[in-house]
Amino acid sequence: MKREYGDSVSWQRENSLHDPIICINNLVFHRDGNVVLDDVSMEIRRGSIVAIMGPSGVGKTTILRLITGQLQPADGSIEVNGELVSAMSHRDLYKFRKGVGVLLQNGALFTDLTVFENVATPLREHTKLSEQDITDRVMEKLDSVGLSGTQELMPHSLSGGMARRVALARAVIMNPEIVLFDEPMTGLDPIAMSTIGRLIRETNDQLGLTSVIVTHNVAQMKKLVDHCYILASAKLIAEGSPQLLTKSSDPSVDQFMNGRVEGPISFKYQQNQGGGAAQSS
Amino acid sequence: MGHCGFFLFRMLAGIRPGPALLMSVLQQTYLVGARSLVIIMICGFFVGMVLALQAINALQQFGASEQVSLLVGKSLFRELGPVLTALLFAGRAGTSVAAEIGLMKATSQIDAMQLMAIDPVQRIALPRFLAGFLSLPLLTAMFNAFAILGAVVFAIGVWGMDAGIFWSKLQTGILFGKDFMGGFWKSVVFGGLVSLIAVYFGYYAKPTGEGVGTATTRTVVLSSVMVLIFDFFMTSFLV
Ligand SMILES: Nc1ncnc2c1ncn2[C@@H]1O[C@H](COP(=O)(O)OP(=O)(O)O)[C@@H](O)[C@H]1O
Ligand SMILES: [Mg+2]
Numbered sequence: 145m146k147r148e149y150g151d152s153v154s155w156q157r158e159n160s161l162h163d164p165i166i167c168i169n170n171l172v173f174h175r176d177g178n179v180v181l182d183d184v185s186m187e188i189r190r191g192s193i194v195a196i197m198g199p200s201g202v203g204k205t206t207i208l209r210l211i212t213g214q215l216q217p218a219d220g221s222i223e224v225n226g227e228l229v230s231a232m233s234h235r236d237l238y239k240f241r242k243g244v245g246v247l248l249q250n251g252a253l254f255t256d257l258t259v260f261e262n263v264a265t266p267l268r269e270h271t272k273l274s275e276q277d278i279t280d281r282v283m284e285k286l287d288s289v290g291l292s293g294t295q296e297l298m299p300h301s302l303s304g305g306m307a308r309r310v311a312l313a314r315a316v317i318m319n320p321e322i323v324l325f326d327e328p329m330t331g332l333d334p335i336a337m338s339t340i341g342r343l344i345r346e347t348n349d350q351l352g353l354t355s356v357i358v359t360h361n362v363a364q365m366k367k368l369v370d371h372c373y374i375l376a377s378a379k380l381i382a383e384g385s386p387q388l389l390t391k392s393s394d395p396s397v398d399q400f401m402n403g404r405v406e407g408p409i410s411f412k413y414q415q416n417q418g419g420g421a422a423q424s425s
Numbered sequence: 426m427g428h429c430g431f432f433l434f435r436m437l438a439g440i441r442p443g444p445a446l447l448m449s450v451l452q453q454t455y456l457v458g459a460r461s462l463v464i465i466m467i468c469g470f471f472v473g474m475v476l477a478l479q480a481i482n483a484l485q486q487f488g489a490s491e492q493v494s495l496l497v498g499k500s501l502f503r504e505l506g507p508v509l510t511a512l513l514f515a516g517r518a519g520t521s522v523a524a525e526i527g528l529m530k531a532t533s534q535i536d537a538m539q540l541m542a543i544d545p546v547q548r549i550a551l552p553r554f555l556a557g558f559l560s561l562p563l564l565t566a567m568f569n570a571f572a573i574l575g576a577v578v579f580a581i582g583v584w585g586m587d588a589g590i591f592w593s594k595l596q597t598g599i600l601f602g603k604d605f606m607g608g609f610w611k612s613v614v615f616g617g618l619v620s621l622i623a624v625y626f627g628y629y630a631k632p633t634g635e636g637v638g639t640a641t642t643r644t645v646v647l648s649s650v651m652v653l654i655f656d657f658f659m660t661s662f663l664v
Contacts (some may be wrong), residue, residue: 212540238542252537253528267539 198375245315305336453556473575511615526627527637556622
């Protein structure tokens, strides 16, 4: 079933046959005595694009770091492909991470390497491919994000949108099963945003990935994702397809989806409460 | 201190010798060397001149001014060469290594590496640490060579000393084992010390602009102090 970026197809209908690839069960996470995440559960299905949304500081990046095993939950569990991430040894964790692509906030390209070498880094580290094969794979990926011809540039000479696309190429160069995106569109102009959005959709469907996107961009989320989780004050307050959530009558969901100042989500810093420094973005 | 030792252990325990590591060590040595070379040549030259000047002033009182090359050579090879080069190296190369790694951290490049299942300690810290070992003895040799040149320029060129006496005193008076190798071992130890401190503070810098600043400052201060402390103890063992 071919999907276009911007299509609105009910996630439930299309993916009901797919099994969950990431299961988050009753996750609790503390930081310096503050509850960052409280009893959060998610079931992310293979092949889907899922958004995790919520105000800044609510703990979205924290969830990604818990999925990759960089942080350990205080309670609850995260299973990826049926394997418990928190129980993995150092070696298992490194093996597991080869199957997970991550696009960090701002791309995090290696500033001392060219675009080509940035994208080639995981291949050089983890495969024994010949120089010719590496060149072919890197050029193919760069081409798929519309950046053939930039391979010799250094990251500082790229625009924000281009850097993000290079980071996307790097995140999928090992053909991972899962790609995690931390605010892939923040700080980009509207055209670059839509370009990234379309590329995420295309790579997801062409490579059969599962994509988890952390964002607070409601408009882009509506166009891009199949399923959406909304966090506020450390809790999961709503989930469902974007269409469903836009129509939600829940005051918190409505406040977030429509960017209202007044509502149950406070922008004040709350001590010893989840989602501390929630700001309107 | 213990943490720093543990970090050293982590670097060396995971070491995977191979062409990739060799390449990046050589590349870092080149970068570090290129960064520090000019300043070390200039400083070496002037230190040599001032040493010759002071030595001539002092020795003249005893009518022993032909011993100038011996005095300059001994103090240079044993003490001033390794110590001053290490201090300059800490200020020039140590700070930039600490800032570079700290900045990589602040821009999540270290994070990105871990997420690609690449160990940043091996990939980033180790080559820079080993490059310090390799480059400080070379830079010290360079410093000494330029200091001798400075002494030659002053003693022979300005003061009009006989060149034959200058060189023969230097050749017969400087002992290979005690003076030359003693200084060499010092520079090896200082190289390891300064680059370990730089890499360590860079790696554990807070990932903010301020954190990077703190890391560079601490690198200079601590490595200068440590160099001087180690210098005393090494001298008491070596002599
Ligand atoms: N390294 C850290 N040290 C201390 N607190 C942190 C750190 N990183 C994040 N936090 C806190 O954890 C909470 C969640 O942060 P984060 O997951 O980055 O939020 P989001 O990505 O949703 O903006 C915030 O209140 C933040 O202040
Ligand atoms: Mg974040």
